[in-house]
Amino acid sequence: MYDPKAIIDLIAANVRKTRNPFGAPSSLLNRWWRDIPLRREGDAMLFTGLMYQSVPYIEQTTKRLARLEDSFWARYVGLGRYVPSFLVCLGFRLMATDREKRKFDSMVRDIHKILVKSNVDFFYRPELDYYSGILLHDLGDEEGFARHASFVAKTLKAKGIEKLITVDPHTTYAMKVLYPKVTGESFQVKTYFELSKVTANDGSKRVTLHDPCFYGRYLELSDAPRRVIDNLGIGHVPVRSSGVFTSCCGGPAESVSPRLTAEVLHRRVEELKATGAPVVAMCPICLGNLLRAGVQAEDLSTLVARYA
Amino acid sequence: MALVYPQFAEELKRCGVETTLECFNRGTCAAICPLIDEHFPRKMIRYAQVGARDKILANARDLWRCLHCGLCTQTCPRGANPGELILGLRRLALKHWRRQSHV
Numbered sequence: 001m002y003d004p005k006a007i008i009d010l011i012a013a014n015v016r017k018t019r020n021p022f023g024a025p026s027s028l029l030n031r032w033w034r035d036i037p038l039r040r041e042g043d044a045m046l047f048t049g050l051m052y053q054s055v056p057y058i059e060q061t062t063k064r065l066a067r068l069e070d071s072f073w074a075r076y077v078g079l080g081r082y083v084p085s086f087l088v089c090l091g092f093r094l095m096a097t098d099r100e101k102r103k104f105d106s107m108v109r110d111i112h113k114i115l116v117k118s119n120v121d122f123f124y125r126p127e128l129d130y131y132s133g134i135l136l137h138d139l140g141d142e143e144g145f146a147r148h149a150s151f152v153a154k155t156l157k158a159k160g161i162e163k164l165i166t167v168d169p170h171t172t173y174a175m176k177v178l179y180p181k182v183t184g185e186s187f188q189v190k191t192y193f194e195l196s197k198v199t200a201n202d203g204s205k206r207v208t209l210h211d212p213c214f215y216g217r218y219l220e221l222s223d224a225p226r227r228v229i230d231n232l233g234i235g236h237v238p239v240r241s242s243g244v245f246t247s248c249c250g251g252p253a254e255s256v257s258p259r260l261t262a263e264v265l266h267r268r269v270e271e272l273k274a275t276g277a278p279v280v281a282m283c284p285i286c287l288g289n290l291l292r293a294g295v296q297a298e299d300l301s302t303l304v305a306r307y308a
Numbered sequence: 309m310a311l312v313y314p315q316f317a318e319e320l321k322r323c324g325v326e327t328t329l330e331c332f333n334r335g336t337c338a339a340i341c342p343l344i345d346e347h348f349p350r351k352m353i354r355y356a357q358v359g360a361r362d363k364i365l366a367n368a369r370d371l372w373r374c375l376h377c378g379l380c381t382q383t384c385p386r387g388a389n390p391g392e393l394i395l396g397l398r399r400l401a402l403k404h405w406r407r408q409s410h411v
Contacts, residue, residue, distance in 0.1 A: 001369060001372070001373070004398075004402075008402060140371075140372075140402045141402060213376075217382050218378055244382055248377035253372075253373065257372075264375065267342065
């Protein structure tokens with residue numbers, strides 16, 4: 001296990017410098033929208049919180065952390081914050097493969113497509129799409145989180161933004177529950193799948209839904225993705241733990257102990273494999289972990305966009 | 309031997325924890341916790357209740373093993389919100405470490 005303070009201080013320094021946990025400009029991270037005609041005005045803003053876009057980089061970081069965990073070099077991980085920014089940018093560009101980046105970017109593009117097909121009045125402004133800061137909250141740096149959240153909330157409010165459409169459970173929880181508490185600013189927050197009106201009649205397919213902890217328990221939003229699946233005519237194969245009692249994929253421990261993540265993930269994978277059905281995830285962190293463990297899984301956005 | 313600090317529950321309120329004294333040590337949290345590890349989080353909660361601040365700080369790294377998955381909070385029969393208590397103890401430990409590194 002890594003020294004939590006070293007990891008937190010590194011992430012906090014990166015968030016202060018670049019408004020994301022990696023210490024590289026968010027413009028390098030957020031590129032899914034570049035060849036899509038975007039509306040810049042509308043009723044609600046699509047707010048990705050940069051989570052899907054981050055997964056290829058999180059996976060590479062986790063791989064490196066896993067190699068060094070409990071080794072002599074682990075104690076030096078916090079020194080990452082003293083690396084010059086041009087080297088951070090260079091390393092960041094080379095860190096993840098184009099294939100991995102395209103894979104996770106395509107999920108955000110699919111979400112965009114689902115919203116368009118559902119006639120949702122929405123817009124997107126990449127320069128206002130910030131990381132929520134949720135990792136700082138989860139790791140216990142409440143002051144760092146509050147500082148970052150206040151910046152994000154004030155910036156969005158200054159642009160007159162009141163309604164957000166979110167795409168992942170962590171950002172949804174941050175914007176819906178934590179931001180009003182720590183910033184005093186509230187937004188009307190809906191997930192993209194609550195707005196999906198995509199319908200089909202694919203009676204031949206059956207899937208198992210993996211509820212992430214934040215949707216299943218903290219936000220009690222498990223019914224909405226099930227309705228989306230129902231609207232496609234797809235059947236559900238129940239997994240042993242779901243809804244408010246869903247099992248964690250182990251993702252939250254990734255930054256301090258990849259080994260612990262692997263142990264917890266293994267148990268969830270056994271539960272999911274027992275259903276015999278392909279798995280549908282709704283969280284980019286869960287999806288990345290499940291795919292790495294060899295589970296036949298895809299994101300809800302990928303599945304729904306196929307019918308859109 | 310541990311020093312007991314009776315005002316600890318009050319100190320934890322400043323870390324966002326309002327439910328320190330609610331727990332009656334039923335152990336549901338430790339039974340359902342995916343870590344399956346030496347009475348986590350029950351032991352930490354007990355330390356917090358009796359104000360064993362030094363014990364918590366001595367074992368503080370264990371707090372970051374918590375996945376913040378919320379199963380303990382979901383099943384706690386007292387509504388004592390064990391997950392939030394662990395998060396509050398993380399805030400306390402981090403503040404302590406940061407103060408120490410500035411000394």
